[in-house]
Amino acid sequence: MAISAIFFLDIKGRIIIFRDYRGDVSPKYAEKFMSKINEMEEAGKLSPVIYDDGVTYLYLQVANLYLLAVTRTNVNACSTLVFLHRVVDVFRHYFQELEEESLRDNFVIVYELLDEVMDFGYPQFTEAKILAEYIKTDAYKMEATVKPPMAVTNAVSWRMEGIRHKKNEVFLDVVESVNLLVSSTGQVVLSEVVGVLKMRAYLSGMPECKLGLNDKVLFESQGRTSKQKAVELEDIKFHQCVRLARFENDRTISFIPPDGAFDLMTYRISQNIKPLIMVECSVEKPSRSRTEYLVKARSQFKERSQANTVEIMLPLPADAISPTMKCTQGSAAYVPEKSALVWTIKSFPGGKEYSLRCHFGLPSVEAEDEGKGKMPPIKVKFEIPFFTVSGVQVRYLKVIEKSGYQALPWVRYITTSGNYEIRMV
């Protein structure tokens, strides 16, 4: 039911620091970990949950570290792995970078934190901001009278009481990222929009907030047939501050926000959308050792919007020789270490088409059998400000606090590329 110990290992599998919670899995097992995963990898059976000699290992790799949890019981694997990710978040909050040096340099804090986030192998508390209230990095400022903040055990475990801000402001960014997969024949195989409402709240006291969106389900339940376009949001996920039962009842999004930046909610929309930026690449091979790419990039959104910092990454064969290219807009460069051509366009207004032509050579002797696999897909990155693909709009954001101050809400919209892939022919 619970985790026995947590280890931080370096890239070679040596233990940097560990905390034993139950005393039934000795560090010897952690020392075997590396050879076990090498063995699994060779067999092509590597996964984040592996079993060896009565012990289950659940692990993540972060930068040059392995973060490893071990157990002899049937633990909740999902919870354990999410927990390890949270531990990484907590440590990043404390040390900025999580790496070997930062662990050693802060080993006292590391032990303190490991003692607090988990007890007897049960995850306890992983809210970095609140932990920072009673586990301080600077040892000399520590006073003996530090008490656990009410928040640790409270129903509102994410916010301290008595917060004061001179100016009461809320910033809300609606960020939508588009995941797209286009087949080599130009058909959209998969398209989905993942939206995040990123909030930065600088509000005093214990503010009650209420957020209104143009949510289709809500509009329908209220029998509203306003002219405003409503959006059907699939699978909404909320930050733990949002009252889920209330949302389930009447679709009201009400919450007491944490102080500072957090993700209020995420949602997903999987209706078919036209690729915002479509890239077509035709390949011609005039001779065995010459290849030519003709690439067309087309923006398929309204003309008044504009995509910024568009980056189109075109894969080239690993053994391509001296590629030369020419484009009608922006600039293009060959990046040998990625075996790719990167075409950058600073601003790309809607309804435009640009093109690029690229020649490169190939060695006359063909490498044997190796690399016969397909080329990786074309990847596109972009940002379109003041625009959401889904049409989601924030109708209101009300802030009510008992001291009665007026809070200023600021809302911005932006659409970016997520996993945006177009397969090569």
Added chain:
Amino acid sequence: MSDGKYFSTTKRGEIHELKEELRSLDRPKKKDAVKKVIAAMTVGKDVSMLFPDVVNCMQTDDLELKKLVYLYLINYAKTQPDLAIMAVNTFVKDSQDPNPLIRALAVRTMGCIRVDKITEYLCDPLQRCLKDDDPYVRKTAAICVAKLYDINPELVEDRGFLDMLREMLSDANPMVVANALAALQEIQELAGSGGKDLLQMTSQTLNKLLAALNECTEWGQVFILDSLAAYDTRDPRDAEKIAERVLPRLQHVNSAVVLSAVKVILRCMDVVALGPGGGEETIKGWSKKMAPPLVTLLASEPEVQYVALRNINLIVQRRPAVLANEVKVFFCKYNDPLYVKMEKLEIMIRLASDKNIDQVLLELKEYAQEVDVDFVRKSVRAIGRCAVALEKATERCINVLLELIQTKVSYVVQEAIIVIKDIFRRYPNQYESIIATLCDNLDSLDEPEAKSSMVWIIGEYAERIDNADELLEAFLETFPEETAMVQLQLLTATVKLFLKKPTESAQKMISAVLSCATNETDNPDLRDRAYIYWRLLSTDPEAAKDVVLAEKPVIADDSSTLDPSLLEQLVSRYLATVAAVYHRPPETFVSRQRMAVTRAEELGSRKFEEDDGATPGTMVSDNNAAAAAGAAAAAAATTVGDLLDLSDASPVPLPPAAAAAATASLATRGLDDLLGGLDLGGSMVPSSIPHVHPAAAAAAAADPFAALANPSPAPTPLGISPAALSQLPVLLANPGGVSVQGRLVRQGGQAVYQLALRNDTLAPVDGLMIQTNRNSFGLSPVSQVLAVSAPGGGAIPPGGLAPVRVPLLVDPSKVTPPPLNTGLQVALRTNQVGVLYFNDTVPLSALTEETGTMEAADFLAAWKALPPEASTRLPLAVPSAEVAKQRLAAANLFVLAHRQVPATGQDAIYATCRITAGGVGQVLLELKFVAGAGGVDVSVKAERQDVAQLVFDGLPAVLLGAA
């Protein structure tokens, strides 16, 4: 300020210097020294010799220093148990500190110090902290109860901590509720066979938990959801209520909360399905709400995605409707880690349907041209599996495979040929037109599986391939160097060729192959198969044709389908856990069972190793092996179906205990394989092997103890005189140590162990605890603690013989999977001589229930309804049928009828008994006494086939009056 510098001190005399510094009166210096000690500990240096000096630093109001000292204590208290007591005072003091952080810290740390002597001192502070005003302290104390239980369960029960925990489920603070719940569940699991329902989940507690669910931290929510999934309700209204309250959790941002909520809802679906109308509408509604959150799990971190996908795989098998329209979201992204891609493929295959197959095939074709070889292979296989599963799409699948073969990439071609062979098996005589294309690619075959697939195709369709003989001949050139798999296949294919086209060249080939396979090989499978063919061909070629060219059964794709009962268990009980990731029941990998056993192993490991050279883990893993054997057998069964797997006689590596069982199953399996290879179908199934009865002989030896059945005048707690006591069967002889005598009987409606413990050591022995390993009947002691009634009061004096009565109960969670086995492994723990293990067998009479009789009429009906009986003859000398009847009745085998068979004058007795333990059920018996010969013919009928052996083994002891 960086603490990294503390790691750099590695000069000589360091320890001495540290000692000095620890004793320093200068506080910063002292703190620095403690940090150096901890740094040394972190890099694995032994600094245990500084124990007293470090503990002296404990009394401080510097919280950071205190935490460091506590950390040191946790690490080294075990090695210095006597010195650990030094810390107790400070702990007790700290647990009353005005600062709740310090109170909680003290309780948390004390629980981690696993030294028996300290635990007593832990009780009072713990009791106070459980009632603390501060919820932070209470939530820490709740977990501490579980820690204490792990070290000393009796103490926890005696001090009433369990009741306090239960009360805490009503605590106003949600975090306290969640931790109390986690602690109770842990204890429940440790206590296991205690059988007591610690949670005592009433509708009231249920409501409290559901209320706390809305308010506690994400981790607390996971604890609560996991315990709700374990809550056993049969009431559909209850289930509906729970599910309605849990549904909002699907909106939580934490994937673990979502997956645990999904588990609860799936569990509720099972219950609702039992209700009126099968709850169809409700289930549909919930399924609809569940799909989007499951899809969103795929956007989480790759490790979490992997766990989610393994679980989704189970959900898709159990409730296919939930994600039926979502196949697209499982398409692989180019940068997905390999382990994610592999799992996505599995799910794509499961979700493939006539509606979406075109899309799926386009994707699979794409993957089959990627770079990673393992992924490419699996993608090609996936195409084959779709073809086998979806009849309408087969042609499209084959076309894709043919396109892939054109790529001429060696491993793609080989993989494609392997799956095409499966397609031929599934749809015979439909797609043979493509054989020509396959034959163009023979040169690229270098892997055994691909080769043998191709050879099978050539043999099977020899009449349609013009140059089949030439092709085979080319393969035969390398016959001696091939792997067994290919050799077997070549042999069969050549025979097929010969039977279909008895040309001259075929004749030459067949004689060459047969002589090579019989004379020049060490492989018995190959040799035997060659001999069988040889004999068949030489005696009756027409019969050989019938046999070798018989029609084969149609195959189906079941390569990764789970047993339905396991599937149900994994989905509605273990979703999100490691078991659901492995797709295996927890018994097969959980190596920590009950505390007593683990601890016993820890203590007794040395002795155990000396005794029989086994590792301490054996006892537990043996068990697992038994479970694994079941799985292996199932795996074997599936492979048998596939003709081409028949040469794969190399057994799946099995843990030792399963080996015995596996050997037996392998033996029969080998036989099946062989016959399968001959395409005999079911016509030549070997007749069943006669039963052998070692137990019957053993029973005669047990006879002297029959005398013990009469209670003697001076009763001991067992109801046996001291003299008789020493005559109990010896279970464990240990001259100069502790010996165990005893037997299992049935008393007062339960199985009871009558034990006599002899202490031949020179000191009193106390601290006796007993535990049984998992067994076929789930027998487990009611209490682990042995109440020894010896003059020493709980201790057995040197030279003493103490009788102990150990009632056993039936704990369904400790039942091992079939087949039934009367073996019972027992561990006995003492403070002085560590852990003793002994093996016993469970007599029939200890299992049969007092109320197990039935009406004669019902007996007749049941006799007809049950599957055919198993019979055997037991060579027993029973004085008369009347005596036998008495003895049967004494063992709760109820005699319903007695008649004489007119023709032979034999006495025939009809009896019945019932055994609930291990799910044996009602057993019907017919006993015929063979006049003169002194034997008894026994026939047994029961729901389960493995029951007969149990009765055959157990009956001699009953009939001879040994029980």
